[in-house]
Amino acid sequence: MNIRVGQGYDVHKLAENEELWLGGIRIEHTHGLVGHSDADVLIHGICDAILGAANLRDIGYHFADTDPQFKGIDSKILLKEVMKLLRDNGYELSNVDNTIVAQRPKINPHIPAMKQCLSEVMNVDEDQISIKATTSEKMGFVGREEGMAVHSVALIYKSQK
Template structure:
């Protein structure tokens, strides 16, 4: 019987003028971008936290602290690849990912195939193993006012790599 572990991740970032908007490893055209120490890719951060959490390895703040200038403006695809290395060191690999983005704007449907490909490529998965959904908050709260973005991710890991 295979040894499996499930992890969940969630991340929030403020939206602000004058920043690029990276989601799922893809630059999404928008008049606002996410504010953060890295490129602030909320989806990749949630996936990283889910992967790390599945093996009780803490969160991305433990491994890539915002007090370390090494990670200033870093591409979050690098962080995702490093998280994959960390779980591989423990003998695990990602089986699949299910994720949800919560944002009022922009509409991300046109970018989801690129996001799935980017994530699948980094984690050596097929695009069918990467689910990305999106929802608005019907103009409620900080997401609805376009002040921030939220991502949630669940990840299944399997031992034996």
């Protein structure tokens, strides 16, 4: 069996008067993430992990933050395209494991909704998507609530088509 692993990492700055999108869902919070797209740091980490596993470069290569067509885009659209690229190259997703690093808000109550949303977008079972959350114990940019980070790992395999 031809299996491959890829890792993704993404960060986005937090700011007032922005919406907070994580894992394809909107979370009520005093601050949101800033980016060229909707700044969904979780989806961006997943995209990079999958693209890396398939040796298809990274999210910035496919969806440049200098391209006006991606300004404000819903990251679920980008993830759907990444899954198409994966499958067009003869691979399927085995699983993706993610760690969201955020001081606030509490992420755990939102994980079931994120998993449901992502499984629909990616056309995979929810049990193929792991989402965990941690803080940075009030250290660094995450601890100062200046931003959020995500670490993602994807395992893919060559499909038998």
